[in-house]
Amino acid sequence: MNLENTVKFHFAKSTMISDSPRATASDALTGTDIMAAMGMTQERAAMGYSAFLGKMGISHNDRERAIALLAEYALSKCDKVAALRKLGEGIKPLVMYQLATFAFEDYSRSAASVKQCDCCKGAGFIEAEVFTMKTSTPEYAREIMKKSKELGLKVIPSQFENRRSVKEAIKVLCQKCQGKGIISAACNDCHGRGKAADEKLTKEQGVPVIGSCKRCSGRGYERIPSTEAYAAVCKITDAISLDTWKKSVKPFYDQLITKFDIEEAWAEAQLKQITR
Numbered sequence: 001m002n003l004e005n006t007v008k009f010h011f012a013k014s015t016m017i018s019d020s021p022r023a024t025a026s027d028a029l030t031g032t033d034i035m036a037a038m039g040m041t042q043e044r045a046a047m048g049y050s051a052f053l054g055k056m057g058i059s060h061n062d063r064e065r066a067i068a069l070l071a072e073y074a075l076s077k078c079d080k081v082a083a084l085r086k087l088g089e090g091i092k093p094l095v096m097y098q099l100a101t102f103a104f105e106d107y108s109r110s111a112a113s114v115k116q117c118d119c120c121k122g123a124g125f126i127e128a129e130v131f132t133m134k135t136s137t138p139e140y141a142r143e144i145m146k147k148s149k150e151l152g153l154k155v156i157p158s159q160f161e162n163r164r165s166v167k168e169a170i171k172v173l174c175q176k177c178q179g180k181g182i183i184s185a186a187c188n189d190c191h192g193r194g195k196a197a198d199e200k201l202t203k204e205q206g207v208p209v210i211g212s213c214k215r216c217s218g219r220g221y222e223r224i225p226s227t228e229a230y231a232a233v234c235k236i237t238d239a240i241s242l243d244t245w246k247k248s249v250k251p252f253y254d255q256l257i258t259k260f261d262i263e264e265a266w267a268e269a270q271l272k273q274i275t276r
């Protein structure tokens with residue numbers, strides 16, 4: 001049994017899993033077995049299992065727990081990086097928590113996930129200024145027109161109209177997200193497939209050559225720019241320059257993202273062993 005299989009049991013948790021045999025993905029395991037196996041996995045591989053459940057959107061608690069565990073881990077390792085070691089005792093945990101939060105967002109992102117539309121900031125529409133022509137006919141002009149009509153004279157109403165152009169702010173549908181406020185995190189070049197035609201090789205060889213997508217390195221989705229994590233850290237402290245971030249803190253941050261992958265693999269291995 002693998003982690004993926006446990007997902008449906010979490011959704012079923014509240015409705016009680018029946019203990020009848022064959023109710024599970026694996027015939028040999030009963031609902032109770034599965035619940036016990038999940039509990040043991042959580043115990044043995046807390047960070048990886050919580051991270052996985054958080055990633056799958058099972059519960060907000062799992063996400064919080066995974067981030068807290070990673071922040072704790074980061075705090076125990078960060079003194080290896082001089083710039084982080086120098087942070088004040090009060091600041092350090094805050095910075096680690098922020099890094100862990102971004103690491104989780106990056107880890108849990110997939111081609112199927114969505115992100116807030118940066119064009120409309122998630123609103124789905126943008127404010128635009130338009131000029132509209134307003135016309136009005138003054139009272140005296142109406143009198144003149146009335147009189148003229150009574151006398152049987154030809155009247156062209158537009159000649160008596162006042163025109164002014166009025167600036168108005170209107171809301172228009174955001175074109176980038178079509179008003180949804182969210183856009184797919186899938187890579188623009190390969191649309192989440194991770195594979196794309198290699199233009200250079202295709203030209204050279206005269207036949208389509210498909211390779212790993214260069215834009216996303218075959219991942220299928222775009223990573224969260226690490227500069228966003230840096231910006232968040234800057235809100236807590238100004239002690240880390242962009243240069244220092246790039247040179248020493250970003251590699252540390254990248255390790256935190258990888259840590260989730262490692263821990264998830266560990267949880268997977270534990271679950272397999274428990275349910276073998």
Ligand SMILES: [Zn+2]
Nearest residue numbers: 117120174177
């Ligand atoms: Zn938008």
Ligand SMILES: [Zn+2]
Nearest residue numbers: 187190213216
């Ligand atoms: Zn791509």
